[in-house]
Amino acid sequence: MNTQLPNIRHLSAEELGAWFEKAGEKKFRLKQVEEWLWQKHAHSFEAMTNLSKELRNRLSSSFSLPALRVDATQYSADGTVKSRFKTYDDHLVEGVLIPTEDRKTACVSSQIGCSLSCKFCATGYMDRKRNLGFDEIYDQVVLINQQSEKVYEQKLTNIVFMGMGEPLLNYSNVMKAIEKISSEDGLFMSPKRITVSTAGVAKQIKKLGDDKVRFKLALSLHAANDEKRNQIMPINESNNIKVLIEALNYFYKQTGNEITLEYILFKDLNDGEKDAEELVKIYRQVPADLVNIIEYNPIDAFKFTKPDEDSIQHFMQVLESNRVNARLRRSRGKDIDAACGQLANKESIPA
Template identity: 55%
Template sequence: MKNSKKDIRALSKKELQDFFVSHGDKSFRGSQVYDWLWNKATYNFEDMTNLSKETRQMLMDNFVINNIEVDQMQRSKDGTIKNAVKLHDGFTVESVLIPTMSRTTACVSSQVGCSLDCKFCATAKLKRLRNLNADEIFDQVVAIDKESKLYNGIPLSNIVYMGMGEPLMNYNNVLKSIEKITSPEGLGMSPRRITLSTSGVPKMIKKLADDEVKFHLAVSLHSAIDEIRTQIMPFNAKFPLADLRESLVYWYEKTGKSVTYEYIVWNGINDREEDIRALVEFCKAIPCKVNIIEYNPIDDGQFQQGTDVAVAKYMNALEANHITVTLRHSRGKDIDAACGQLANKMKV
């Protein structure tokens, strides 16, 4: 039998206040409950100790808290932690804690599976089963923050929406989760410490700009030639590079924020001189930086890491054109926690 109780975290603060007024109580009770849910990240009504037993029982009679549970945690030899996160309906997603000397970063998922079809990514093979709710994304951050404090002795410092799923195809829930994470009534993190990574949905990038978001934007690019990009990221046929470029120019004009391009060099796919020239030209559209990322295999062998020589050519060409470029080595590869590997060994 389906549970008829409503998920209390689907209610706004005003709706919680109205609920208590409709039950003959004061509206500030709603504010108290809201604080327990979002500031203290409490998952049990019994733990809301500034409420009477009768009030807590009323909440239990009417609502549920559909919180996530860390079903399995793996620790890499480099300190990276990967969580298999079980959702209330039995689906599983993955999130990652990446500790470095200067920061601790949470990599969170936004979908069960993915709406897009990038051929080099394990998550894309699952297809999209459903979007995550805002509270399910929020819970991943809470869990990783606790783990960072436990194992590293420091709180979480940064968040990237770079786990399973395409964040811009779950726009409303992603932005609502960021609002809860950054609000003083929530976790109080600065939006400047949050990066949303997208494969590039031009219409939604423009919407981000129109909504005047304060967080950073990264684009998973991997080729600046339409024919090549469509081969490795087939959705590019619907969202070609000209449209992506236009949306990024719009983003910069509206927000004044530069963009980070994530780029993997593959042997025999995008390692030619013309590939390098195309990326340099694409980067000239707006202020940006390029992260060249080490490739993480997903077992089918179709994609192989480009040679050191090819990577060096990319970096030299970008630097010669005064474009900031960084070479990033992957973390957590031994537990399939690196970029593109999430869901590699997971069954949903």
């Protein structure tokens, strides 16, 4: 494939329409090509079988059609499916299908690697190679949806941007991908079934509000005071908790959309009664619908471990006694390194 040619999926409908008009093709041909690109998920012009051979040749000599492809797949004992995808330029990125009885959720990545260096996250130890294009993000969802239909005979019900990378540092591509996923000529999934998770980029959280987005927002909080959050999330030094609370309130005022606080428990770091009480104080300052308490999934590079069950239950009791809507989220896919914080393309991590 000649990737020096313009990527056909990066052209607007107007630009592509102008090409068809100049080529002397009827308007319905444009509609056919767009269906192949976004609904039938063709990964080559040759696959567009209702077009003439001549038109397919002209398209292939004028445009490129790079697409994500599945490079490897792992199946967990609990039904989770992790896929390693390869990009047109041979980078690797991971995505996960998370099945429950009533949901089939795609956990997708937004960047190849990450620049935020959160200490508990395997991706944080990788260099950020580049952002994923909106079409590559879209491809992840399409491929995971195909897996869901094949393995579970059900389409995806939900999408979470909780894979590799920080979605709000790839703002434009993530927004375009969600627009295409939720459009009638894409996958037609309601934005209310999509959640974007951020480590806390306050400026971009406010931009989401200004853009009146319709999807849900999750904040990866993981510590309830700045001193502890600084230790595990360097981004907190420039986006502290006070600033994030202000940004979340602004987002909610502009959109009214659901907000979730994510909080991973680490033994002897953020799992004490005082930590729980500080989390209650934050909860009361933010219009959050839910606090997700998450089991820590160990990675080799991080010294902390998961608390014992008694500590976890006591932490939950403190939250519940203070009327915090909290849920303990048990991790899935741990046996294939597909759980929260474990996505890393292990062969790509520098020694």
